[in-house]
Amino acid sequence: MTKPRVPETDQGIQGELLVETYDQFSQNMRDKGLLGWNDLLAAGIDHGHALEIGPGPGYLGLEWLACTNHTHLTGLDISPDMINLAEENARAYNLSDRTTYVLSSGDNLPFEDDYFDAVFTNGSLHEWAKPQGTFNEIWRVLKPGGRVHISDLRRDMAAPLRWMMWMICQPRDIRPGFITSLNAAYTPGELQDLLVETTMQACAVKSNPFGLTIQGYKSGLAV
Numbered sequence: 001m002t003k004p005r006v007p008e009t010d011q012g013i014q015g016e017l018l019v020e021t022y023d024q025f026s027q028n029m030r031d032k033g034l035l036g037w038n039d040l041l042a043a044g045i046d047h048g049h050a051l052e053i054g055p056g057p058g059y060l061g062l063e064w065l066a067c068t069n070h071t072h073l074t075g076l077d078i079s080p081d082m083i084n085l086a087e088e089n090a091r092a093y094n095l096s097d098r099t100t101y102v103l104s105s106g107d108n109l110p111f112e113d114d115y116f117d118a119v120f121t122n123g124s125l126h127e128w129a130k131p132q133g134t135f136n137e138i139w140r141v142l143k144p145g146g147r148v149h150i151s152d153l154r155r156d157m158a159a160p161l162r163w164m165m166w167m168i169c170q171p172r173d174i175r176p177g178f179i180t181s182l183n184a185a186y187t188p189g190e191l192q193d194l195l196v197e198t199t200m201q202a203c204a205v206k207s208n209p210f211g212l213t214i215q216g217y218k219s220g221l222a223v
Helices: 016-031 037-042 059-066 080-092 131-141 159-168 172-184 188-196
Strands: 049-053 072-077 099-103 116-122 142-153 204-207 211-217
Touching: 016 059, 016 080, 016 172, 037 059, 037 142, 049 059, 049 131, 059 072, 059 080, 059 099, 059 116, 072 080, 080 099, 116 131, 131 142, 131 188, 159 172, 188 204, 188 211
Parallel strands: 049 072, 049 116, 072 099, 116 142
Antiparallel strands: 142 211, 204 211
């Protein structure tokens, strides 16, 4: 039986030591090819101006930029420490001219309607204090013809897979954070129930043994 969800912090990752540890973890995931930028391309997110919610150190969006042409990324995070780190990493990638990082929350996006060609995020959904409000905001700022891709862990992951992912987590100091994130994640049914009362209700919830994905296409003429 799946244990009840235990919400995690909604303040993001802050503090020098924790930020440094998470940066090392994210680099390891990037080097193992586990961040999922290929999933973005497979979902048709391969052009234009994209919004990434909760970029953390920024590697997912930066890898996406590196393998696409004439694209721009806006990253939005609630942690000023992560914003600073993402900007530093963008400079290391020589992609500062194609990135903008903004300090704000997902349920109150500081952008006009129909602004982005795509919105994506990986591993931040379980931290959202107001997920339904964030879903509505994502749909509001997405252009007609735009695409959304939201991925995260699933709380009902089988025990052997939990153990395998726990072992993958390096450095070891990040492992307690993996457990709290997993306990704060949603099940497929819970996520579908969240979407029902939002403007993103037509989006599809997909699952695999490790995680969940929300994918959608905003109908209308592409801008």
